[in-house]
Amino acid sequence: MDTPATYIHVGFIVISLPNLLLIAGMVVLFALALVLPFPHPGRSNGRRRR
Amino acid sequence: MSQDTMPQEDAGSWTLGLRNWLQRALPLQNALPHRQPYYVGSWVYVFGVITIAALVWVIVSGVVLAFFGPQWWHVSGVGRFFNSLHFWSVQLFFVFMVLHLWGQYFAAGWRDGRAATWMIGAVIFLVSILAAFTGYLAQQNFDAQWIGVNAKDAMNSVGAGSFFNVLNFGQMYGLHVMLIPVAVTILVVWHIVAVRMRGVVKPIAPKKEAR
Numbered sequence: 247m248d249t250p251a252t253y254i255h256v257g258f259i260v261i262s263l264p265n266l267l268l269i270a271g272m273v274v275l276f277a278l279a280l281v282l283p284f285p286h287p288g289r290s291n292g293r294r295r296r
Numbered sequence: 297m298s299q300d301t302m303p304q305e306d307a308g309s310w311t312l313g314l315r316n317w318l319q320r321a322l323p324l325q326n327a328l329p330h331r332q333p334y335y336v337g338s339w340v341y342v343f344g345v346i347t348i349a350a351l352v353w354v355i356v357s358g359v360v361l362a363f364f365g366p367q368w369w370h371v372s373g374v375g376r377f378f379n380s381l382h383f384w385s386v387q388l389f390f391v392f393m394v395l396h397l398w399g400q401y402f403a404a405g406w407r408d409g410r411a412a413t414w415m416i417g418a419v420i421f422l423v424s425i426l427a428a429f430t431g432y433l434a435q436q437n438f439d440a441q442w443i444g445v446n447a448k449d450a451m452n453s454v455g456a457g458s459f460f461n462v463l464n465f466g467q468m469y470g471l472h473v474m475l476i477p478v479a480v481t482i483l484v485v486w487h488i489v490a491v492r493m494r495g496v497v498k499p500i501a502p503k504k505e506a507r
Contacts, residue, residue: 268391276395279339286337 327492336496340399346392351484353385355477362473366436386428393421405497413490420483427480430472433462444468 251262306312360378361369369375397417399405406414432443444462451457461467 268387272391272395276398279343279395279399282339284337284339 322489322493326495327489329492333496333498335499335502338399340396340403341496343392343396343399347389347396348484348488350385350389350392351480354382354389355481357382357385358473358477370436386431390424390428393424397421400497403497404500407497408494410490410494410497413487413494416483416487416490420480420487423476423479423483427472427476430468430476433468434465434472436465 251264253260253262254266357378361375361382364375364378369379400414400417405417429443429447433440433447447462448457451460451462
């Protein structure tokens with residue numbers, strides 16, 4: 247916490263490495279949300295819940 | 297008593313009018329549904345629920361921090377823990393709010409009369425930025441001073457510095473712990489009620505067996 251973060255400079259874009267990693271993680275999570283099937287738990291009487 | 301059977305002297309009663317409006321706009325079966333359409337089973341709504349859960353932790357940890365004050369949250373171990381709890385729950389709040397926003401954007405969540413729901417969500421995002429900003433200023437550390445000294449120039453450049461003084465800790469702290477949290481909470485409740493009133497938006501290309 248006492249040392250400044252590493253910054254990445256690409257042209258006019260300046261972003262800290264932690265922020266870049268966070269945004270990248272969010273994009274990955276969003277992509278996973280699109281492709282991973284959503285679990286539909288079965289009901290207690292055995293029928294599939296809709 | 298329904299509107300049809302009400303006595304003549306009840307006509308014009310604002311409590312009766314409000315109750316009748318509430319019963320029409322948000323019947324209890326819509327407010328607390330026990331079944332949902334298949335498309336509610338989506339990670340996008342899990343993101344929304346995590347956002348609400350994170351907000352609960354933000355408020356709970358914030359109440360504790362406000363009670364004990366800056367000396368406590370900077371010096372004691374428990375204070376630092378609650379300070380961190382507040383900080384990280386805010387991070388989760390923003391991450392999942394933005395993921396929920398992305399999902400609703402690409403699903404065009406404002407369709408079929410849901411513009412208000414979408415706009416309230418967008419306003420929550422903007423007000424939350426103000427909450428986070430005043431929170432950074434309220435930390436009472438060098439980081440807060442650095443942000444305040446830089447932000448004052450931004451505020452002055454747009455003419456807002458005279459009534460929104462980022463170097464005034466009392467003003468920023470008051471906004472952060474009282475007015476903005478109340479606004480965010482009211483907006484979130486309003487957003488959820490709007491979702492319950494209109495229901496969740498159908499997918500752009502719903503399944504044939506959609507129920």
